[in-house]
Amino acid sequence: MTTQLTLIQIDNYGPWTVTPEPRREMDLQTMQSRLFADLAQFIGSRGGYVFFSRFDNMIAVTNGIGRAGHKALQESVRNRYPVTVSLGIGTAETPAAALDEATEQIQAAGSAQDEGRTEVLAGEPLSTDADATTHIAHFDVNDATGKYTDQLNEFDSFIHIERSYASLMEYMREAHGALSFFVGGDNIIAVCPELSPEAYREAIDHVEDDVGVELKVGVGRGTTAHDAGYAAKHALEDCRYEGTIVEFDHPQAATGDD
Amino acid sequence: MTTQLTLIQIDNYGPWTVTPEPRREMDLQTMQSRLFADLAQFIGSRGGYVFFSRFDNMIAVTNGIGRAGHKALQESVRNRYPVTVSLGIGTAETPAAALDEATEQIQAAGSAQDEGRTEVLAGEPLSTDADATTHIAHFDVNDATGKYTDQLNEFDSFIHIERSYASLMEYMREAHGALSFFVGGDNIIAVCPELSPEAYREAIDHVEDDVGVELKVGVGRGTTAHDAGYAAKHALEDCRYEGTIVEFDHPQAATGDD
Amino acid sequence: MTTQLTLIQIDNYGPWTVTPEPRREMDLQTMQSRLFADLAQFIGSRGGYVFFSRFDNMIAVTNGIGRAGHKALQESVRNRYPVTVSLGIGTAETPAAALDEATEQIQAAGSAQDEGRTEVLAGEPLSTDADATTHIAHFDVNDATGKYTDQLNEFDSFIHIERSYASLMEYMREAHGALSFFVGGDNIIAVCPELSPEAYREAIDHVEDDVGVELKVGVGRGTTAHDAGYAAKHALEDCRYEGTIVEFDHPQAATGDD
Amino acid sequence: MTTQLTLIQIDNYGPWTVTPEPRREMDLQTMQSRLFADLAQFIGSRGGYVFFSRFDNMIAVTNGIGRAGHKALQESVRNRYPVTVSLGIGTAETPAAALDEATEQIQAAGSAQDEGRTEVLAGEPLSTDADATTHIAHFDVNDATGKYTDQLNEFDSFIHIERSYASLMEYMREAHGALSFFVGGDNIIAVCPELSPEAYREAIDHVEDDVGVELKVGVGRGTTAHDAGYAAKHALEDCRYEGTIVEFDHPQAATGDD
Incomplete structure (x- = not known):
């Protein structure tokens, strides 16, 4: 990978x-x-x-x-x-x-x-037959519109989002060598190594303890960032429907196959 | 104002x-x-x-x-x-x-x-003859290229900039009702009420104590954001040449004239 | 004017x-x-x-x-x-x-x-209190979609439009000192001096005789190009509903008022 | 091809x-x-x-x-x-x-x-192993800046360019099934079948006889439009240096190889 x-x-x-x-x-x-x-x-x-x-x-x-x-x-x-x-x-x-x-x-x-x-x-790109898998985690803030956007002045909403980003980016970097980026709204996309659902749960707990903002995350993988990121978006939609905070696009059992 | x-x-x-x-x-x-x-x-x-x-x-x-x-x-x-x-x-x-x-x-x-x-x-815009003055403060990181960009991997450089931004944005919001925005590179632009040089020095000290990043700031004012911001950029250039950390575009004495 | x-x-x-x-x-x-x-x-x-x-x-x-x-x-x-x-x-x-x-x-x-x-x-712009009126004529091709776009290959459709443009641009330039511009689709916008409906009818006849393409035109006037052009668009819509080939946004009688 | x-x-x-x-x-x-x-x-x-x-x-x-x-x-x-x-x-x-x-x-x-x-x-794209060659001809007007841009008002310069385009587009379409497009300035790019230098000379003669504008052309070929078009640009530069009106990127003898 x-x-x-x-x-x-x-x-x-x-x-x-x-x-x-x-x-x-x-x-x-x-x-x-x-x-x-x-x-x-x-x-x-x-x-x-x-x-x-x-x-x-x-x-x-x-x-x-x-x-x-x-x-x-x-x-x-x-x-x-x-x-x-x-x-x-x-x-x-x-x-x-x-x-x-x-x-x-x-x-x-x-x-x-x-x-x-x-x-x-x-620098040298990967050879085209390299076995590359990208893992993308797409985080967002639980009910950001209801809790922040529709309640606070926009800068104060932004402060909450920004705090959660600052906290998550440092945690993911140090704990896992993952790179997290704010991409607008209440969305953060992280380029990750392979991580367990437990690891994502810990990251979310860390941010909540640190700055009081509740995140959820969908995780996907694929040969390109788009494939992985698209799967992550679908997994995040699953969180929304299921009311869960961590979802992987594929059954976790399957991840062992790689 | x-x-x-x-x-x-x-x-x-x-x-x-x-x-x-x-x-x-x-x-x-x-x-x-x-x-x-x-x-x-x-x-x-x-x-x-x-x-x-x-x-x-x-x-x-x-x-x-x-x-x-x-x-x-x-x-x-x-x-x-x-x-x-x-x-x-x-x-x-x-x-x-x-x-x-x-x-x-x-x-x-x-x-x-x-x-x-x-x-x-x-909402209602200001009447066109309103006596509006905008204060803009343009912050950047002292020697960001030498200390971070040319030394660390880019994400780690970014973490330092981001920390300084998160720290400054909260401080300026709470202490002064000012709104600070990251605008790329190592630059933060704040829309401020009228503040003394001392207030800016305290903000810079706060960030250095809080996250260890050294900022400097140029402050300008004008009837439009552009006029104020442009004056702020010139003041920031003055910091660079003088080696100071707070410069106002106009002698502070004059600020009392408004 | x-x-x-x-x-x-x-x-x-x-x-x-x-x-x-x-x-x-x-x-x-x-x-x-x-x-x-x-x-x-x-x-x-x-x-x-x-x-x-x-x-x-x-x-x-x-x-x-x-x-x-x-x-x-x-x-x-x-x-x-x-x-x-x-x-x-x-x-x-x-x-x-x-x-x-x-x-x-x-x-x-x-x-x-x-x-x-x-x-x-x-060059010197007009003084702001100059009495400037802009006349804009918006031409299009009658039923271009039915006659060309849905019938011919796209280049051949384009040839017909291009012919009508080439013919109109030269005629309007020579006859009236007007400047005509192709703006996409089957649309030509001309910046004109004040002209009578008869003059526009002659221009349309000239193009039909010259290259066999039937145009229609809406004419508007205003202090800015946008105002004049917008009135011209409305007049062109009138052509569409009325089945006419020249419409002015205001009754021609009124033009004398300026 | x-x-x-x-x-x-x-x-x-x-x-x-x-x-x-x-x-x-x-x-x-x-x-x-x-x-x-x-x-x-x-x-x-x-x-x-x-x-x-x-x-x-x-x-x-x-x-x-x-x-x-x-x-x-x-x-x-x-x-x-x-x-x-x-x-x-x-x-x-x-x-x-x-x-x-x-x-x-x-x-x-x-x-x-x-x-x-x-x-x-x-519609069906070509299979990827199809033997496709694209021929691109890049025309421009001889000394357009000296004769038109620096001499006439801009619309009158434009009329000359437009005339040459209208004339060339129809000729190339009818004589050769080629599609010619004005691309700005005094430049026309034609997507062509394989044609001889003589055929290009006749096209240029036609335009000069028809509307009095002198063109020159560089012709290139390649597996993609860019490759062919880039070769055509180089050939057109050759015209400029040599004072010729038709240049092919490769010696014409070689064209027989296809």
């Missing part, structure tokens, strides 16, 4: 945003979010997932996308945006280890703010 | 994302981030600021944009997206109070997941 | 598309059409109209948009695209004369392929 | 644009051109080409994109736009015959304005 992650870093972005003078914030926001949207279409239509994380550094699950695909992405960005991107590819058993490798590839080529370092493409 | 905030809520979005079946996550991400980008252009080119916050609920500083402008925004979204948006407008001395009002306007019209409640436009 | 037109020219675009090597055509298409879309939102939300015409040169009706608005547009393009734009503003009784002036402003500053000539902003 | 074309038709678009009332023209323009841009990215990053033609009906060269890819495109449009698209796939020796087939597939399922007919996906 191996995950392929790609770190996407806008080259020398910080300095660009203030040269020759600070650029309008709303233009920067527009540019960043459209670049992310384009990556989501490019990577998403190839079965991958990309997360905006910090926008100037984005993290993608790219199983099945080879060097040629990565190169095409760089070319397309260069042709349509005022910035370029560097890409580091890493593969490992856990998402965190894969990201370590992906990040080191880019760091080895120079600083994020080195203006001579542009369009790095480093 | 009065701030006008608009809450932008996608109507009945949660149910839409799973009807008739869960929609592809990368399509949802694309749609959300492009909608945000369009709002950033519309509002930004009129001097305002909008923050993606939860994407399904976005918060905007809209001084100077009246009901006709808000209506035009709703129409344009309806004509180009598969979703519609409700807008609540609030005005008050502190950003938090303005958002209370904006949120209540929408909540009074029905639940965020009530499918009969669409395109609410509620 | 005065029209304000703006010529929007991408600076040094031809050379850019082949430097250092030819760029991927689909990236160029994407960049061009998104730039046009952004201009359509910016100008459209201020009551104007913009037409893609050649994409590297676009023509806009900009009554009511002053120098500051034009400057904001240039800045926003520069911040988000790999190209910049020059703008020439012209005002005159007929659209053709206004465009003459707008074009000369840019030509006077240098060639479209002079790499030192960037972000020209030349 | 076989070409695979796809007709992309927005479902029931005409009625949608005026229901319940006419929609703002600039919103329609934005939506259309962004939809086209998204198709250009999706199809372009898979080696294909798409042309906006009438925007509500677009024509794509899709060699190598199978049913799953077409289905993914439909899903992605449905998830992000207020409209849906039908797709008809055709394959034949000449582009015109392929488009006949593609169009008939959609027409057989109902009218373009039948509101019950949505998301048709009809």
Whole structure:
């Protein structure tokens, strides 16, 4: 079971945003979010997932996308945006280890703010016949609309969601080498190694003890992030109908087959 | 000194994302981030600021944009997206109070997941001759590239940024009724009431004590969010050159003039 | 009655598309059409109209948009695209004369392929209290779906539409100094001086004689292109219901009132 | 040598644009051109080409994109736009015959304005081992900047370009079953069967005799539209350097090898 992650870093972005003078914030926001949207279409239509994380550094699950695909992405960005991107590819058993490798590839080529370092493409994609399985966990907040959105002012709702995210992201990272991303609304998607239902229950308990927010989670797996994530969404729907807090898309017994 | 905030809520979005079946996550991400980008252009080119916050609920500083402008925004979204948006407008001395009002306007019209409640436009914009001043504080992390981006794997860098954001957002909300938003990279923009340099220093100290991340801040003010935010960016550049951690765009003495 | 037109020219675009090597055509298409879309939102939300015409040169009706608005547009393009734009503003009784002036402003500053000539902003907008009326005529093909789209292969349908456009654009330009633009489907929008219903009937007859395609037209007027164009759309709907080929949004008698 | 074309038709678009009332023209323009841009990215990053033609009906060269890819495109449009698209796939020796087939597939399922007919996906893609070669001819106008853009008002420049396009599109369609598309600036891209340099010279002569505009052309071939089109761009650069009017990317002698 191996995950392929790609770190996407806008080259020398910080300095660009203030040269020759600070650029309008709303233009920067527009540019960043459209670049992310384009990556989501490019990577998403190839079965991958990309997360905006910090926008100037984005993290993608790219199983099945080879060097040629990565190169095409760089070319397309260069042709349509005022910035370029560097890409580091890493593969490992856990998402965190894969990201370590992906990040080191880019760091080895120079600083994020080195203006001579542009369009790095480093790291080796999985061979196409690698036995890759991706595990995706899709969390959301129990009754977020009823408890928060329809009750509190929007920023206070957001604070609760944000607390649950901050708590979960650190827990999953430390306990399991999993990478969790807020994706809007009350949704958090985590790229995980293989974990038991018990492990997910503990994560949810941790967040509730830590910040008082109740999560639930659907877990899926597949050869691509999309397949795994789609199964996870269905499992999360199962939670909704069953009133449970952890559901796997496939009977847990079956997981032993891999 | 009065701030006008608009809450932008996608109507009945949660149910839409799973009807008739869960929609592809990368399509949802694309749609959300492009909608945000369009709002950033519309509002930004009129001097305002909008923050993606939860994407399904976005918060905007809209001084100077009246009901006709808000209506035009709703129409344009309806004509180009598969979703519609409700807008609540609030005005008050502190950003938090303005958002209370904006949120209540929408909540009074029905639940965020009530499918009969669409395109609410509620609340009164400031009269055009109102004496409105917006205060914007632009925070970033001291030497984020050197300490984090070029050293840690990207997720671990992100954890540090996220921690500083979670800590600052709660502190500023509770201590001052200010609303702080992560805007990418290592940047946080806060919509604030008028605050002293000392108050900003305390906020920065709080975050450093709480999570060990060192911030600095530039503060600006103006009649629009853009004017204030642009002044804040210049003040933040001053921090960089001076090696200071709090700078105001204008000599503090002058602030008493308002 | 005065029209304000703006010529929007991408600076040094031809050379850019082949430097250092030819760029991927689909990236160029994407960049061009998104730039046009952004201009359509910016100008459209201020009551104007913009037409893609050649994409590297676009023509806009900009009554009511002053120098500051034009400057904001240039800045926003520069911040988000790999190209910049020059703008020439012209005002005159007929659209053709206004465009003459707008074009000369840019030509006077240098060639479209002079790499030192960037972000020209030349020409004077109308004073805000100018008595400007815009006349917009919205043409379409009678029963295009029944006669062409559902019958012929798509390219042959397109040939008929294209023929009607080529014929109309030249006729309206020569006979009236009007500027006609294909806007998709079977629709042509013309920016016109004040013309009688008889003049429109002659234009339609000319196209039918010339290329055998039957058009109809709705005509509107207003202080902005949007107001005039919207009235024209309603008038075109009247044609549809009445089975007529020329309709004005207001009784022709009223036109004398201006 | 076989070409695979796809007709992309927005479902029931005409009625949608005026229901319940006419929609703002600039919103329609934005939506259309962004939809086209998204198709250009999706199809372009898979080696294909798409042309906006009438925007509500677009024509794509899709060699190598199978049913799953077409289905993914439909899903992605449905998830992000207020409209849906039908797709008809055709394959034949000449582009015109392929488009006949593609169009008939959609027409057989109902009218373009039948509101019950949505998301048709009809026709069979080429088998992946088919021996497909695409021929692309990239025309432009000799010294368009010097003769037109820098001399005439922009609309009059456009009239010359438009005339040359109207003349070429009809000639190539009738003489060779080739489909020619204006792609902006002074550029026309034609999807062609295999043709001799003489045939291209005759086409150029025809346009010059007919409307007085001098074209030149670069011709390329490849297994995908991108490969062929990219070779054509290089050949067109050769024309520029050599001062010739027809260039093939490969020595003509070699063409006999196929």
